[in-house]
Amino acid sequence: MRTWYRPLVVFSALMAVTAVASVVGLLVDDRELLGAPIWLKPLKFSLSFVAFGLSWAWLLSLPERRPRFLGGTAWVIIAASLLEMVIIIGQVVRGKQSHFNTGTALDSMLFSIMGATVAILLLATMVLSVYIAARRLAPAAELLAIRFGMGISLLGMAVGILMTTASSGVEGITGAHSVGVLDGGPGMPLTGWSTTGGDLRAPHFIGMHALQLLPLLALAIRGRGERVSKRVVWAASLGYLGLVVLTTWQALRGQPLFSPDWVTGTALGVLVVGVALGVLSAPRQPEVSAPPVEAERIPS
Template structure:
């Protein structure tokens, strides 16, 4: 980690401390907002930023010579992310909802600033992704996993845009996490994802964390033949992207994650079958290649 991009490592460390502070807040502050402990949101955002920051600190260590604009872009992302966290925590202290809240001029201004920070985060990540993806900075399987991870992560970020267009059903709020039900209804433990309606946070969450999971998969299968590893990464990545699309589509249709209709269930079965066939094909071709080289 000594070669990782230091500002992002420091940012991740700060977010880890924020996560600890938020966890303490959960223990000492019994206030709730929309049916959830009020400190749960900053805790979840802090942990997400830890994963994001460490991932990009590693990715920016891959080029032998890092252009100055990459560091500048990363610093802009850090500044935007810190500003977003300050607003989220500030609103928690005030006992107010940070996202979609336009009930007062001040709340509306804060939400507008958060919209700007999200745009900065997305565009900055896009710039970094294009630069890293255009270069051969790792062995083929790992490079493929990095490229897919960055791309799917951007798709996951874009799902957040759909939340601003969802109907909240509440006066003074523009946008919502849930579809078909009001935010703050029955939800899953920890995540808070709706158990009675659709929830756009599911596809958003799954998509964003492709940046961590797919490269970790590539590292886990290191040591296999390169061609086999590439086939596995292709299969896993396409299946992962399909799940992001499916869970987002399911949410838009107002369905809880664990109460899909037959259409969603069939689509999930097709995805699972496709991934299974892809992995079996990769295994079969690997055996053929082993016999040929034996």
């Protein structure tokens, strides 16, 4: 980790401290907002930023020479993320909803700023992704996992845009996490994802964390040979992409994540079978390099 991009490591450490402070908030502050403990949102966001920051701190360590604009872009991401967390925590202290809240002039201004930070985060992350993806900075299977991880992560971030267009059904609230039901209804433990309607937070979460899961998969199968590893990464990455698309489609149709209809269930089954076939079709034995051939001795 000594070579990881230090500003992002420090940012991740700060987010880890924020997560601990949020846990303390959960223990000493019994207020709730939309049916969930009020400090749960900053806890989830800070943990997500820890994973995001460490992932990019590692990715930016891969180029032997890091152009100056990459560092500048990383600092833009850090600044935008910190501003978003300040607003989220500030609204928690006020006992107000941070996302989609346009009930007062102040709340509307803060939500507009958050919207701008999200756009900046998406664009800056896209810049970093294009630079890293265009270069051969890792072995073939790991590079493939990195490219897919960055791309699917961007798709997961973009799913958040759909939340701003969802109908809240509440005056002064523009946008919603849930589809078909009001935010704040029955939800899953910890995540709070709706158990009675669709919830766009599920594909948003799944997509964003491809950035961690797919490279970790590639590292886990390192040593199985390039052909085997690439086949497994291809199958897993395409399956992961399909899962993000499927869960987004499911949420937009108002279905809870774990209560799909037969159409969604069938599509999931086809996806699982496709991934399994892709993995099983990989060679069972890693390829072995042929020993060097000694030159034939010709008698003098």
